[in-house]
Amino acid sequence: MSRANRRADPLRIALERLRRDFPGKSRSWIKRALLRLPYVREVRDGLYVVEGVRELGDWKPLYQVWWSGREGRWECTCYYSTWGWRRRRGICTHVASVLLYRRFKRAVEAVENRPVYFASAEVECVNVKVRGSLEHRITPLEKAGSLLDFARGRRYVVYIIAEGPSAELLCDGSPVELAWERLSLKVAKALLEG
Ligand SMILES: [Zn+2]
Structure with missing residues (x-):
């Protein structure tokens, strides 16, 4: 922990x-x-x-x-x-x-009720990675197609809860700019869980 x-x-x-x-x-x-x-x-x-x-x-x-x-x-x-x-x-x-x-x-x-940072983003890449989050969820927006599609990348929606606005979303290694919102952990979790 x-x-x-x-x-x-x-x-x-x-x-x-x-x-x-x-x-x-x-x-x-x-x-x-x-x-x-x-x-x-x-x-x-x-x-x-x-x-x-x-x-x-x-x-x-x-x-x-x-x-x-x-x-x-x-x-x-x-x-x-x-x-x-x-x-x-x-x-x-x-x-x-x-x-x-x-x-x-x-x-x-x-x-x-403690305040945390929340962000969501849509990305298209082969490798999605989140660093430094409290919790996050990465969901593919469409089903995996052919191997060629897989190599090109897929669209994902990513939800991130973090202690500070310093958590990172990496799309094929490049950081994606995030618009952070300050919310209570309870609300952020509800958004993350959908
Ligand atoms: Zn007693």
Whole structure:
């Protein structure tokens, strides 16, 4: 994975933020939050259902996690059981998984909405190459004909998404001038995928 892609990995960003926001928490607390992540479901903003996982010591099929504005903190149904006060003091990992989920969702949105460069072009050549793109698609405009046609070249439409306007489209080795547009990654991907 390239450096740029690693930076834009939403899960990595979310984990870093959780660690930063809860510096006193152990590695196992973070790990449990991560293991629970697939079991978190958002009912609405501030209300979540976390499926119980036997391997993580859960004894109930579902836990509810919600934000209490009055208490100014996150609550979990497990706080209302025997020894619940102890779990509350430590922030249970059901709540931790919700905190990770929220950071993950925000990171996904931020990655999708980040600005990128997009260009499309029609070219006619034997060899089409794109260099330095985040993602690109090269589609032939017509079916391959005879061998002679193949040697002459074919028409292609090329879509390119890049971090900066420096990505290159090469048609038989010559760079093609591109008209870059600045779009969000989400929109650019929709255009690329057609
Ligand atoms: Zn809990």
